[in-house]
Each structure stands twice: as C-alpha cells, then as structure tokens.
Amino acid sequence: MYTISLLLKPLGGNTLPLALFDFLTYEFKPTAAAAATLSILLSIGGVALVQRLVGLQRAF
Amino acid sequence: MTNTFAHQRPVNLGFGIVIVLLYVLLMAPLVMIIGASFTDGMMIDFPPQGFSMRWYIEFFNRQDLVDGLLMSLRIGAITAVVTLTVAMMAAMAGQAISGRLSGWFQLGMMLPLLVPELLTAVGLLFFLYKIELAKTVTGLQMGHILMSFPYAYVSIAAAIRQVPASLEEASQSLGATGWQTFRLVILPLVMPGLAMGGIFAFINSF
Structure with a gap:
C-alpha cells in the first residue's frame, strides 16, 4: 500500500505511513513510536469490534 | 503403542521451538515499538527509560x-x-x-x-x-x-x-x-x- 500511497498522494496531503516516513527522515523521536502504537491499536480495535459484532471464528 | 510414537517427541519439541521463535519474530517489533512509545527519554529505545505519555501529546500536537x-x-x-x-x-x-x-x-x-x-x-x-x-x-x-x-x-x-x-x-x-x-x-x-x-x-x- 505504501507504494500506491506514495505515487498517488494528493498535493499537500499525506497518509499516516507517508507522514511518519517524512517525520523520521529529519527527526528520530519516540513520537514515531507513539504514532505506530496508535495505528496498531486502531487495527486491533477494528478486529475487536468485528469480533464483538459478528464473531470472527465463524469466518474460518 | 507408546514405543512406536516415542521417536516423535524430539520432533514435537523441535516444532514447539520453531513456533515459539516464529511468535517472538512476529511479536518482537510490536512489543518493542509499543514499549518505546512510553519512554521518558529523548530517543526511541527499548527497554524504555521511565514512563511518560508525553510523546502521545507531542504526536497530537504535530x-x-x-x-x-x-x-x-x-x-x-x-x-x-x-x-x-x-x-x-x-x-x-x-x-x-x-x-x-x-x-x-x-x-x-x-x-x-x-x-x-x-x-x-x-x-x-x-x-x-x-x-x-x-x-x-x-x-x-x-x-x-x-x-x-x-x-x-x-x-x-x-x-x-x-x-x-x-x-x-x-x-x-x-x-x-x-x-x-x-x-x-x-x-x-x-x-x-x-x-x-x-x-x-x-x-x-x-
């Protein structure tokens, strides 16, 4: 997805991975770790939500 | 019967080790990055030094x-x-x-x-x-x-x-x-x- 986002990104806009990459080019601060953690939590949150609503074990 | 399957034990042990290694390999980056995000220091490092939420505040200020x-x-x-x-x-x-x-x-x-x-x-x-x-x-x-x-x-x-x-x-x-x-x-x-x-x-x- 990164390649797609990199080539097609709108003028003046960035997705989180691209923004993170730009950030890490100039600064190496734990802010990046915080951003990565947030995106991990969002993914887990999405899975948990679906698990509660439908139950993923039925999908396999 | 037990004798026939006795030779499988080392195989199972090896399999267990491989699974553990696989999990460590998959989970280590996650654990490290989540741990490092709570550091109180100025650098991304693991184990984190101290505990603070300030990098989250910094994130939302950027x-x-x-x-x-x-x-x-x-x-x-x-x-x-x-x-x-x-x-x-x-x-x-x-x-x-x-x-x-x-x-x-x-x-x-x-x-x-x-x-x-x-x-x-x-x-x-x-x-x-x-x-x-x-x-x-x-x-x-x-x-x-x-x-x-x-x-x-x-x-x-x-x-x-x-x-x-x-x-x-x-x-x-x-x-x-x-x-x-x-x-x-x-x-x-x-x-x-x-x-x-x-x-x-x-x-x-x-």
Whole structure:
C-alpha cells in the first residue's frame, strides 16, 4: 500500500505511513513510536469490534 | 503403542521451538515499538527509560502527523465500505458464472495481488493524469480500493461458496423475491465473511 500511497498522494496531503516516513527522515523521536502504537491499536480495535459484532471464528 | 510414537517427541519439541521463535519474530517489533512509545527519554529505545505519555501529546500536537492520521482513517473507512459493496457483487457474480469462464473470472479478480504494486501504481498514475484526477484524494482513494479489493473478494467468495444452493432454491420456491432471498438468506450467512473482508480492506488500506 505504501507504494500506491506514495505515487498517488494528493498535493499537500499525506497518509499516516507517508507522514511518519517524512517525520523520521529529519527527526528520530519516540513520537514515531507513539504514532505506530496508535495505528496498531486502531487495527486491533477494528478486529475487536468485528469480533464483538459478528464473531470472527465463524469466518474460518 | 507408546514405543512406536516415542521417536516423535524430539520432533514435537523441535516444532514447539520453531513456533515459539516464529511468535517472538512476529511479536518482537510490536512489543518493542509499543514499549518505546512510553519512554521518558529523548530517543526511541527499548527497554524504555521511565514512563511518560508525553510523546502521545507531542504526536497530537504535530499538525502533519495528525493530518496524516485523519486522512488514513478517512480513506480506510471509505475503502472498506466501497470495497465490500463491490466485492460482494463480484463474489456473487463469480458464484453465478460456471465452467471455464469462472477460473478466468477468479484470476481477474485477483490481478491487483498478482501484478507488482509498483506497476499498478505507475499505471494508475498515468490513467489518473488522463482523467485529471491525479494528485487528488479521489485518485488516492481509487488506488486504495483497487489494492484492497482482492482481500475482500477472497474472504467474501469463500463465504458465499459455503452457502448451499438448495437454500437459495428453497427460498425462491417459497415465493421470496430475488431481493428478499439476498437480504434474508444469503446476507446473514455471508456476514462473517463480509466482516472479515471489511477488516482486511480497512487494515490493508490503513
């Protein structure tokens, strides 16, 4: 997805991975770790939500 | 009997070690990055020095990163919804097609996974320039939907294949319209696959 986002990104806009990459080019601060953690939590949150609503074990 | 299986113990032990190593390999980066985000120091390091939430505050104070997060969320949500709708229709069409055409159809639906991502991206960029949508959010959105589509399709098509054709026929012979059959018979049965496909699409895009 990164390649797609990199080539097609709108003028003046960035997705989180691209923004993170730009950030890490100039600064190496734990802010990046915080951003990565947030995106991990969002993914887990999405899975948990679906698990509660439908139950993923039925999908396999 | 015990003697016959005694030689399997070392194999099981080796298997266990491999599984543990695999989990460590997969989980170590996650644990490290989550741990490092709570550090009190100035550097990303593990184990973290002290505990503080200040890097989260710093994150939400950075306009560029927050903009990126919002853009990713928005694109991910739209991608999930659109991909699900299209993939559901495609999966039902794929189910209806039979014979040799079916294989080609499946292959066609999987193409975004088979073609190198860079190739798709460059091709899409040229196409978007032609229709004057390059470098817009709409264009990026289209790219994300295209790349997420196969994931949703695979999971939904697998779910639809599980639905016995007899249920559909029964529903129709009991007088249900096509829409009623879809809404009351097929959709509830396919729901877990749909949810799975939606989550795949969202996470992939996010």
